[in-house]
Amino acid sequence: METIKIAIVGYGNVGKGVHAAINNNPDMELTSIITRNPERTKKDFLGEQAFGINPPVKCIYHMDDADKWKNTADVAILCSGSKNDLFEPDSEKHDSYQIMVPIEIGKKVLEKFGQGPYFAQYFNTVDSFDTHARIPDYFRVMNAYAVRSDHTAITDAGWDPGIFSIERIMADAFLPESKKYTFWGKGVSQGHSDAIRQLNYVQDAIQYTVPLEDAVKQVRNGENPHLSTKDKHWRDCYVVLKKGSDCPEIRKEVELEIQGMPNYFTDYKTKVNFVSQEEMNERKKSMPHAGSVMTSGTTNYGKDAKKAFIEYNCKWDSNPEATGSILVACARACYKFNKSKKFGAYTMADLSPADYSAHSQDKLLKEFM
């Protein structure tokens, strides 16, 4: 079987999740890994954290060595962070993107625009860019660089944006004017965990976002409530205090400090639990996540209106492997798009179920319809 050759850019949690997913898809082959720190990545491969079969240790490249890696794959899956890596964080430059023409090329693109547009020059790409407010700008720049080099770029893939986005779009098309609700969790929020870790007395922390059961119930009942993010979720925090700080007074102080953090916790029902570093280490081993998209609407109208409700749930014991699994299916779609000369940027909103699938049309018609 001819395989689709994949490069992984960035070998953190999501990169490792992509690696695991490649091994679960026989039509895929990992042919290169491109990182800022090849030595550390090589250790990951040789150490306990290595995933699975055929680790191409020889094919681990430094991000700067474009000459070495540029022809190594059909699709590069970009697993770096959205915040600073994929797209440069300088919001001052945004206006110019409206009329963006890709004048810069090569390494200069990395400096000016970030890894996404940089790699779009050399590869078909799939990424999980997820800074919602910047999605249209990022899409425009990726489109310009992909079109320029006859590449295909699938942007904003994963689960939100990603599978949740497409479920919102489809449910909206089937039920126009319907109300949509997205619930996240139970799952870890890195941003909130980091915020707690900044506090005095705190040695380590992890924060889970959890849907409020009453809100879920109201939505499932078709009550169509108006709910902001804080009306739908509560925050469950686990904290390890620094050595010598664990006493009732400091516990109370830290608890109040967390619950009073503006933007992060003040608006939410927030529970603070104190645990040992050992328990924290256990917790950190698993990175579960779950979520739901619910759409509540009607068919017909006026006095003939009848209730209609669509719900999409998913629950993953490993959040980065979930993202990895979806990105790999998107890489297959990306490869097919490029083969049929669909160049430029696309999102999962532009991909059909068959595009993701390794099965033939005949098999889909017979076994999946």
Added chain:
Amino acid sequence: METIKIAIVGYGNVGKGVHAAINNNPDMELTSIITRNPERTKKDFLGEQAFGINPPVKCIYHMDDADKWKNTADVAILCSGSKNDLFEPDSEKHDSYQIMVPIEIGKKVLEKFGQGPYFAQYFNTVDSFDTHARIPDYFRVMNAYAVRSDHTAITDAGWDPGIFSIERIMADAFLPESKKYTFWGKGVSQGHSDAIRQLNYVQDAIQYTVPLEDAVKQVRNGENPHLSTKDKHWRDCYVVLKKGSDCPEIRKEVELEIQGMPNYFTDYKTKVNFVSQEEMNERKKSMPHAGSVMTSGTTNYGKDAKKAFIEYNCKWDSNPEATGSILVACARACYKFNKSKKFGAYTMADLSPADYSAHSQDKLLKEFM
């Protein structure tokens, strides 16, 4: 706004559901209705059963009058039954479809192949052909006739086949080797209701298919049980006895007779309830349906395997209006496909979320991702 002009072929429950959905989509316009019995359809329009706005009473045509209706719409939504209408029921002829070349044209196609291929000569079409075993054959014939006339045909649309099929395909791509489970109900099964109505003493009957809660629970728990259709559902029957027959002995006899009907009920847990004709009439006013597709698998593999679970549920107070709503979204996709010269047959497996949507790419990127 330029509208997409829709013809409805067949004005039964699904046809009326499509009509209601057209009125809920401002970019759609109902321009003709094509039926075997225009007089009855006109009465439907003028009577209590008429849906909504702008009923084009002048534009109700007889199926035989192709000259009158053939240029009236951009897309025809075929709302006739799968069993005998859309595709001829003669299984003897199947082999020839393998090498099907559309030699017959015009009215002869109606006689030889049925309404689907017949209308594919004159219109872009959307249909809800749902005889699972015949889907590949039907697809091939529809493709031949659509290609021949530069039309686009979306086949097997609706909810199963349809939205459930695409959720199965996507979940399979994200989680290869996963187990898929489809639950139907609570909803009416026409075939089973009809079977009960054939019995002695029975005046009227309705049968609901209902998922077995224990089976649902096992699947949600990730136990990956092996379940056939009968292990997943039970059957809830409501029966009106003929005048003068309602006594305990006959109730017992009918109950046992239903529970003993081979193919229909013997394998299932079956409950029989006796009700008055008034209660039956009330029940028949609503045609609810619901169902779920569940996918249970893992990310990673071997000792590192981690559980992953995806669930898609929907619940509709009106089954035919649910189907109508989905068919109308497919009509929009069909129209776009034809405009971009994608001729031939497609299923919902080939449509992207954006294809169904009336929103611009810009709006989807900003508000739905």
